[in-house]
Amino acid sequence: MTAANHRDPGVTFGGITVGPESFPTVYLSESETDLRRSLASVAYAYGWDVREEVVIPGWGRIDIVLDAPDETYLVELKIDLTKPARIRRAFQQADGYGRWWAANVGRPTDTILVGSKIDEAAVAVVADAYLLGVAWRDVGGMLHFLERGRYGSDCSVRATKAKARAARAANISDFHAAAASRLEGAILRSQPVSA
Numbered sequence: 001m002t003a004a005n006h007r008d009p010g011v012t013f014g015g016i017t018v019g020p021e022s023f024p025t026v027y028l029s030e031s032e033t034d035l036r037r038s039l040a041s042v043a044y045a046y047g048w049d050v051r052e053e054v055v056i057p058g059w060g061r062i063d064i065v066l067d068a069p070d071e072t073y074l075v076e077l078k079i080d081l082t083k084p085a086r087i088r089r090a091f092q093q094a095d096g097y098g099r100w101w102a103a104n105v106g107r108p109t110d111t112i113l114v115g116s117k118i119d120e121a122a123v124a125v126v127a128d129a130y131l132l133g134v135a136w137r138d139v140g141g142m143l144h145f146l147e148r149g150r151y152g153s154d155c156s157v158r159a160t161k162a163k164a165r166a167a168r169a170a171n172i173s174d175f176h177a178a179a180a181s182r183l184e185g186a187i188l189r190s191q192p193v194s195a
Helices: 009-013 032-045 084-104 120-130 139-148 156-190
Strands: 016-018 024-026 049-056 060-068 071-081 110-118 134-138
Touching (some): 024 139, 032 049, 032 071, 032 156, 049 084, 060 084, 071 084, 084 110, 110 120, 110 139, 134 139
Antiparallel strands (some): 016 024, 049 060, 060 071
């Protein structure tokens, strides 16, 4: 098995793109790993402190943990939330993560279940049992949340981080463009001149 090349932006950042009206968005994927990486990249761009695959002893790994001043969110991702049994298991898993966090980590949190394919009516039925413990969103709703955060929350710290991160990304882009340009120039200089 070949190790992933973490210098490849697609491997590092996932399927991120800019959609209509400059809206940062993601390509939907059949892979939970790819979707996690993409949503984590969007969250990072919006100034969240992001951790992926955080171990919850006895339960598994929470896909994404988002932190901002006075806010923490546990995000559990599922590709398919269309079958009642899958939906129930997903809510139980997310609820277990939230309960473990509340009992073992000294910081309050909210838990969000995100699905790529969702039967909203079926999800709503199960969600009623977890009304206070687990919120749910589709990918579009999660992207909106990553930008806005919790209603009434101050996003100025995230905005400052986002600006610094954008400057760093621009610097890396400039570096790659300069290297490609110099390489292209070297190729042109090495071409024989025809008489």
